[in-house]
Amino acid sequence: MPELGPPPKSQSQSAPAPGNPARAAGPGAAARRPKIVGFLCDWAVSAEGIVREDGTMRDLPNVTLIKVPCSGFIRPSWLEFALKNGADGTFVCGCPLGDCFNRLGNNLIQDRVAQMRRRLERQKIQPDRVGTIYYGLREQEQFVAAVREFSDRVAQLPAPPPPPPARRPAGVSPATPADGSPSGPTPAPEEP
Amino acid sequence: MYRRLLASLLRWTLRLDVGINRVYPADFNPLYYTGGLSNLFLTILILSGLFLFFYYVPSYNEAYTTVQYISERVPYGQIIRGIHRYSADGFMIVILLHFFRNWFTERFRFSRDEPWISGMMLLVFAGFIGVTGYVLVWDQRAELLVVMTGNALAAIPAVGGWLRNLLFGGPGLTNLLLPRMLFLHVGPAVLLYVLLWWHYVRLRHPKVWPPAVWTLFSLGVVLLLSGLIPAASQPQASPTTPPRQLAVDWLFLLPYVSLKYLTPLWLIVLATVIIVYGLYIPYQLPETRAEMGLRESGIAQVIDANCTGCELSYYDCPYNAIVMAPSPHPGVTKAAQARKLLAIVLESRCVECGICIGACPFEALELPHFLEQDVQAKVLTACRS
Numbered sequence: 297m298p299e300l301g302p303p304p305k306s307q308s309q310s311a312p313a314p315g316n317p318a319r320a321a322g323p324g325a326a327a328r329r330p331k332i333v334g335f336l337c338d339w340a341v342s343a344e345g346i347v348r349e350d351g352t353m354r355d356l357p358n359v360t361l362i363k364v365p366c367s368g369f370i371r372p373s374w375l376e377f378a379l380k381n382g383a384d385g386t387f388v389c390g391c392p393l394g395d396c397f398n399r400l401g402n403n404l405i406q407d408r409v410a411q412m413r414r415r416l417e418r419q420k421i422q423p424d425r426v427g428t429i430y431y432g433l434r435e436q437e438q439f440v441a442a443v444r445e446f447s448d449r450v451a452q453l454p455a456p457p458p459p460p461p462a463r464r465p466a467g468v469s470p471a472t473p474a475d476g477s478p479s480g481p482t483p484a485p486e487e488p
Numbered sequence: 489m490y491r492r493l494l495a496s497l498l499r500w501t502l503r504l505d506v507g508i509n510r511v512y513p514a515d516f517n518p519l520y521y522t523g524g525l526s527n528l529f530l531t532i533l534i535l536s537g538l539f540l541f542f543y544y545v546p547s548y549n550e551a552y553t554t555v556q557y558i559s560e561r562v563p564y565g566q567i568i569r570g571i572h573r574y575s576a577d578g579f580m581i582v583i584l585l586h587f588f589r590n591w592f593t594e595r596f597r598f599s600r601d602e603p604w605i606s607g608m609m610l611l612v613f614a615g616f617i618g619v620t621g622y623v624l625v626w627d628q629r630a631e632l633l634v635v636m637t638g639n640a641l642a643a644i645p646a647v648g649g650w651l652r653n654l655l656f657g658g659p660g661l662t663n664l665l666l667p668r669m670l671f672l673h674v675g676p677a678v679l680l681y682v683l684l685w686w687h688y689v690r691l692r693h694p695k696v697w698p699p700a701v702w703t704l705f706s707l708g709v710v711l712l713l714s715g716l717i718p719a720a721s722q723p724q725a726s727p728t729t730p731p732r733q734l735a736v737d738w739l740f741l742l743p744y745v746s747l748k749y750l751t752p753l754w755l756i757v758l759a760t761v762i763i764v765y766g767l768y769i770p771y772q773l774p775e776t777r778a779e780m781g782l783r784e785s786g787i788a789q790v791i792d793a794n795c796t797g798c799e800l801s802y803y804d805c806p807y808n809a810i811v812m813a814p815s816p817h818p819g820v821t822k823a824a825q826a827r828k829l830l831a832i833v834l835e836s837r838c839v840e841c842g843i844c845i846g847a848c849p850f851e852a853l854e855l856p857h858f859l860e861q862d863v864q865a866k867v868l869t870a871c872r873s
């Protein structure tokens with residue numbers, strides 16, 4: 297499943313404790329702060345109060361949110377673009393499944409991300425670096441908790457292999473030879 | 489004030505959703521399927537209505553007896569009659585839910601006015617069909633409804649009396665009354681399907697049915713109710729014992745109850761104002777709330793040079809706003825050169841959601857106020873910071 301698992305249910309009302317136990321796992325995991333880029337549907341969780349001026353999240357400064365008109369607007373290639381340019385993980389947040397303001401957007405992005413994860417696997421990038429989560433306008437607490445969980449999970453992944461040669465972003469076109477026509481800016485070197 | 493009210497109604501709608509999502513998986517939240525539930529109840533109504541139609545005789549003397557005959561003699565007649573009545577109530581409940589939900593969550597925005605306007609008409613006709621249905625039974629309630637409607641119509645200046653005669657086939661209770669009511673019950677029910685075509689024409693994959701659990705649940709509730717509380721008539725209508733009291737079905741007969749407090753003319757004015765306002769809702773100026781920063785991303789544009797005619801956006805646009813036309817000339821990029829088709833955005837249908845952008849792997853679509861390069865620039869600053 298491409299999701300981050302079900303939203304935290306019963307305990308979700310109380311604010312998640314900052315010292316999340318998940319954080320303790322894995323040697324050195326807590327030390328590294330993964331860089332995360334999140335795409336946030338404008339109709340889903342309200343960014344009010346959880347985002348700073350520069351787009352980073354107040355509670356999780358390693359996470360930058362980019363607002364988009366609908367989660368279905370996101371091209372999976374942008375997620376790949378983020379990964380190749382130094383992000384350790386990217387996620388998409390849409391409205392709860394079934395409640396997309398534009399009817400189908402979040403279902404579509406779910407499928408597209410699922411496809412993309414398979415593609416990443418073939419490129420030897422851990423598919424867990426991309427994820428989808430779904431929260432409504434007022435579910436800020438749960439959203440922050442889910443992002444924290446995602447960030448922790450990404451932190452525990454082993455360091456990514458050196459970036460593969462750039463390809464055309466989507467798998468639809470026949471795979472061009474790696475040195476054929478790289479599209480988009482050349483990937484920046486991964487941070488240590 | 490009004491805006492604040494709507495904002496808090498939205499908040500409560502979403503809060504209710506969250507509550508329900510705690511109990512059910514989100515894909516089964518019945519509030520996400522109010523349209524499908526309406527369609528379900530409408531289908532039950534049509535099927536049970538067909539059954540009743542075989543027995544019903546719309547004449548002044550026989551109508552009441554045929555309805556009694558259905559209840560008492562026809563095998564399972566009582567049950568079917570109950571199903572018809574209770575699913576009518578269910579229908580009204582779910583279309584009101586559908587209406588309020590779409591209203592509070594602003595699902596009438598941009599070019600979604602077509603489902604909204606057709607929806608308003610569906611709502612008005614559904615109410616009307618309900619009232620004519622209660623007249624068909626021709627018990628004392630029916631007679632009272634006819635008298636009250638007649639008085640209300642007569643209160644309209646100038647055309648009132650004429651309207652009443654048109655509706656009832658003449659002054660007073662005539663032989664034409666019940667055939668007319670039967671026609672006005674069945675005719676608009678058929679009209680609902682015409683309106684539904686209009687309702688769906690711009691929606692791709694409308695969720696016409698609720699999940700099976702909710703279909704079974706609704707059927708179960710309706711069956712249970714019709715078994716437990718048999719749908720009954722009141723005493724037969726007769727000119728000698730004029731009816732006194734209105735036995736109320738709150739969902740359909742609310743306007744008649746309000747006649748206790750309003751003069752007929754005021755009721756008609758009020759109803760007109762409500763309906764006209766309802767039709768006007770989608771044309772209110774959109775308001776950009778602080779937390780909803782990005783609206784007006786602009787109508788999606790096809791980048792002719794890149795379009796390969798692959799139809800992916802055509803399949804994914806939720807509002808059927810993309811059509812594929814025979815391509816007048818080849819595209820520019822390598823992938824686009826052999827294309828047979830070209831995507832075209834029908835501007836009047838586009839809701840500016842950008843879902844087609846996500847669908848298109850060839851960078852052949854864009855939202856004018858939200859270009860791919862802007863997104864990539866934002867990603868880069870985020871990664872580099």
Ligand code: HEM
Binds near residue numbers: 522523524605607
């Ligand atoms: C006979 C009654 C009705 C039926 C069977 C019905 C059915 C439906 C269905 C199946 C959908 C598609 C939902 C989806 O796939 O997400 C829909 C959408 C819609 N309906 Fe209705 N509806 C009815 C009455 C109404 C009424 C009374 C209104 C409000 C005035 C209304 C307003 C809308 C709107 C605005 C949409 C578009 C929602 C969107 O684009 O997200 N409908 N309806």
Ligand code: SF4
Binds near residue numbers: 788809839843
């Ligand atoms: S933005 Fe694209 S997907 Fe959305 S309604 Fe317009 S054409 Fe359809």
